[in-house]
Amino acid sequence: MSKLTIALDIMGGDHGPPVILSAVQKAIHTLTDTHFMLCGDESVIQPALEKLNADEQARVTVIHCEQVVEMGEAPTSALRNKKQSSMRRALELVQSGEADACVSAGNTGALLTMAFYLLKTLPGIDRPALVSDMPTATHHRVFLLDLGANVNCTSETLFQYGVMGSVLAEQISGIKNPRVALLNVGEEDIKGNAQVKYADQLFRNASGLNYIGYVEGDDIFTDHADVVVTDGFTGNIALKSCEGLAKLVIHEVKRLTQASFFSRMMARIALPLLKNVYNRVNPDQYNGASLLGLRGIVIKSHGNASADAFYYAILQSKQEAEMKVPEKIKSKIETVLLEQL
Amino acid sequence: MSKLTIALDIMGGDHGPPVILSAVQKAIHTLTDTHFMLCGDESVIQPALEKLNADEQARVTVIHCEQVVEMGEAPTSALRNKKQSSMRRALELVQSGEADACVSAGNTGALLTMAFYLLKTLPGIDRPALVSDMPTATHHRVFLLDLGANVNCTSETLFQYGVMGSVLAEQISGIKNPRVALLNVGEEDIKGNAQVKYADQLFRNASGLNYIGYVEGDDIFTDHADVVVTDGFTGNIALKSCEGLAKLVIHEVKRLTQASFFSRMMARIALPLLKNVYNRVNPDQYNGASLLGLRGIVIKSHGNASADAFYYAILQSKQEAEMKVPEKIKSKIETVLLEQL
Structure with missing residues (x-):
């Protein structure tokens, strides 16, 4: 090379x-x-x-x-x-x-x-997307895009994001036929706004992609999909919300350091773990976010x-x-x- | 009475x-x-x-x-x-x-x-909204709406949500002039999609509301606002993402129960705390969500x-x-x- x-x-x-x-x-x-x-x-x-x-x-x-x-x-x-x-x-x-x-x-x-x-x-x-990988329990990588490059997305843009994310997951994680999913408010066909529903049709009509349908917000952190596609507005807010929650959990655990001996012991062990999770989900901390x-x-x-x-x-x-x-x-x-x- | x-x-x-x-x-x-x-x-x-x-x-x-x-x-x-x-x-x-x-x-x-x-x-x-209160570090209540009643929101609907949320915060939490904020991808004026920007104008032109402008996703869990307004698509996904993260954190902490003595001790103390946070942010668990x-x-x-x-x-x-x-x-x-x- x-x-x-x-x-x-x-x-x-x-x-x-x-x-x-x-x-x-x-x-x-x-x-x-x-x-x-x-x-x-x-x-x-x-x-x-x-x-x-x-x-x-x-x-x-x-x-x-x-x-x-x-x-x-x-x-x-x-x-x-x-x-x-x-x-x-x-x-x-x-x-x-x-x-x-x-x-x-x-x-x-x-x-x-x-x-x-x-x-x-x-x-x-049409538009570039900001993509990063999210932590999961099984430690496999879920690529989430767009994280905020483009707050106004058409269904076509969402579809293109799916293609881009699929390539990234295949090339970077070595996943054959990465599972591509659309982020939605429910898994049923009737759920979602017009933009997501039409994007779903575009994905269903496309060959050469392993499209698995809708996933919900909690599936970002599970092993349901390898690529999760959403618009930059929703993606940014979802990730920042998680950052806020992670901060809150750390804050609550820190409060325990002022409590009993066992609590202080606990907090000392728990904090590095929680900070690690926090760093991985903090959208301002994601490192190596690709502009795809x-x-x-x-x-x-x-x-x-x-x-x-x-x-x-x-x-x-x-x-x-x-x-x-x-x-x-x-x-x-x-x-x-x-x-x- | x-x-x-x-x-x-x-x-x-x-x-x-x-x-x-x-x-x-x-x-x-x-x-x-x-x-x-x-x-x-x-x-x-x-x-x-x-x-x-x-x-x-x-x-x-x-x-x-x-x-x-x-x-x-x-x-x-x-x-x-x-x-x-x-x-x-x-x-x-x-x-x-x-x-x-x-x-x-x-x-x-x-x-x-x-x-x-x-x-x-x-x-x-125009449309009802599903609203619930989120946990914060200061233990004051932040009312978040819409959590998924209405995935297609106009700017006018978002404005109405702000009015409704303001009344709820005032009546239920007893907050005078509750701070109402719009959820966005940044706090600067230029940020956001057309729907949010026009809603911002509606709020700015309205009197009788304590509108404080944009907040980002992480501010859902802070003391920045008493009412956070977003469309049902984004609100549902933000909340479900937090649920997913909370589950992941609990999973990671549970893994520690298989580790050393101190880790097991830690996990035993940390789990109730984390489950408490999880229950409060789990959108399927929120209890007493009002249909407003x-x-x-x-x-x-x-x-x-x-x-x-x-x-x-x-x-x-x-x-x-x-x-x-x-x-x-x-x-x-x-x-x-x-x-x-």
């Missing part, structure tokens, strides 16, 4: 370049077959590179960028005014083919807007990501690049649409 | 009449100023009444009903074919004014459909409700009847709509 190149936005994220650079150093050490293009302030990046050996340094290119997209900046403003930003440069490297994938922990809205503008969607895909449906690979790492989490996002970008996920989506959507004619 | 009358569907629920009757006996004992109309199979109800004293028996009327709405029955079928059912009779007693409120643990869809058909909505209210916006008081107790939970639903129906919630909603919506002219 020829050497892959990954572009990294060094300036994004709440904790700034030090945390990102720590992850990048680890990636350079471990992914010895990968070239890295580091976009950001050269004066910040260079000191971190001095610790690398000659072989490692040879696998790194620094792209000096004058600008940074701020975390609170309006996406349209970033698109218009931050043409020299590290985020934009990383995306441009994917656009030009110089990089096979890019990763940013910066402003999600700006990344979505810039990526959509620069990379465009694949033929047959574009003509290039873009991974969104959370702004508040730790070095480990950003490292994981880099691994994920590499895996998607190796599996050529966009090409596979393009091919799958062509097949499915062609068979519908 | 004149004696209130509450109609009870004795036949609904997964566990059948025994559990319901146990709750009813408790209610008859404790609510000494209340008359109860028990709708169901007389031969099932009568034995339970024999344990009552003469004074208690004087506060009970049995309405024999030949039919039962099955838990899995289609709502339209129940509406058409179950005119002699205990559920329908309980609703008819509210419709005729013979009862001040009714409670059922039966088929939710059938109850919604029959209640809408028989009781009609209040003037100015109708010309009468209808409380939905969960099919799987325990006797305690059904008893709580009876208390809630009594409280809403005492506070004359439908009249207050009617008056509030008139005021708000009049001020908009």
Whole structure:
């Protein structure tokens, strides 16, 4: 396999370049077959590179960028005014083919807007989707999309999400014929709004997809489906609600630390478990959330990501690049649409 | 205060009449100023009444009903074919004014459909909503609506839900000027779909409501708002997702019971807490969910409700009847709509 190149936005994220650079150093050490293009302030990046050996340094290119997209900046403003930003440069490297994938922990809205503008969607895909995998009891991965990239979805968009999610589950998790389900308020045919009902018809009429029908909200965390499809409005609210509940449970358990000896003991053991669950369902924490449906690979790492989490996002970008996920989506959507004619 | 009358569907629920009757006996004992109309199979109800004293028996009327709405029955079928059912009779007693409120643990869809058909909505209210209160860290109540009564909502419907929720929070929780919020994917003005953005305008233009703008999914479980408004599709999925997460957390904690001594100890203490949280967020478990916006008081107790939970639903129906919630909603919506002219 020829050497892959990954572009990294060094300036994004709440904790700034030090945390990102720590992850990048680890990636350079471990992914010895990968070239890295580091976009950001050269004066910040260079000191971190001095610790690398000659072989490692040879696998790194620094792209000096004058600008940074701020975390609170309006996406349209970033698109218009931050043409020299590290985020934009990383995306441009994917656009030009110089990089096979890019990763940013910066402003999600700006990344979505810039990526959509620069990379465009694949033929047959109307809108990109943000997708991440959810925890389940059996520890198999359920891919949930859209998590908020697109709050106005047509039935056709939902159908395209199903195709995209199916490809991701197959390529990343190695699941043959991933089970694709539509999120709805009930499993019966009569349930749901018009958008979901028509999407159900589109799925039923399509061949080449393992569509299993409707699932309800609680099935996101079970082994019922490999891919759960919903619009970005519902997906975002479902995930944020779960985040809120997880926070509440942690809060209640913490209260126990002020109680009896056994309660304190319990809380000490329970908290890491609960925090682990919390981190996995926190939509702002999901790391390596893929922006799917574009003509290039873009991974969104959370702004508040730790070095480990950003490292994981880099691994994920590499895996998607190796599996050529966009090409596979393009091919799958062509097949499915062609068979519908 | 004149004696209130509450109609009870004795036949609904997964566990059948025994559990319901146990709750009813408790209610008859404790609510000494209340008359109860028990709708169901007389031969099932009568034995339970024999344990009552003469004074208690004087506060009970049995309405024999030949039919039962099955838990899995289609709502339209129940509406058409179950005119002699205990559920329908309980609703008819509210419709005729013979009862001040009714409670059922039966088929939710059938109850919604029959209640809408028989009781009609209040003037100015397009559709009823299912509302329940969510747990929060500060133990104050957040009323979330709609939980699934109406999956197709207009902006106007969302606005009406806000008015209804505000009245409920004021009357039931005694909160002056309850904070009403719209559920959205972000707190900024630019966020959201067209339906939510226009509803936001309706709220901003209305006087007499303490509208605080958008909240995100995690704020359902915080002290940000007293009333959180969303459409029945999103509300149901958000709540069911939380149920799924709660189940997952309980599952993971249970796994620990197979681990070390301390883990087992922990799990033993943590499980009741987690189950308590689970029961409170389980949308199928929410007890005393109000069907709001109708010309009468209808409380939905969960099919799987325990006797305690059904008893709580009876208390809630009594409280809403005492506070004359439908009249207050009617008056509030008139005021708000009049001020908009």
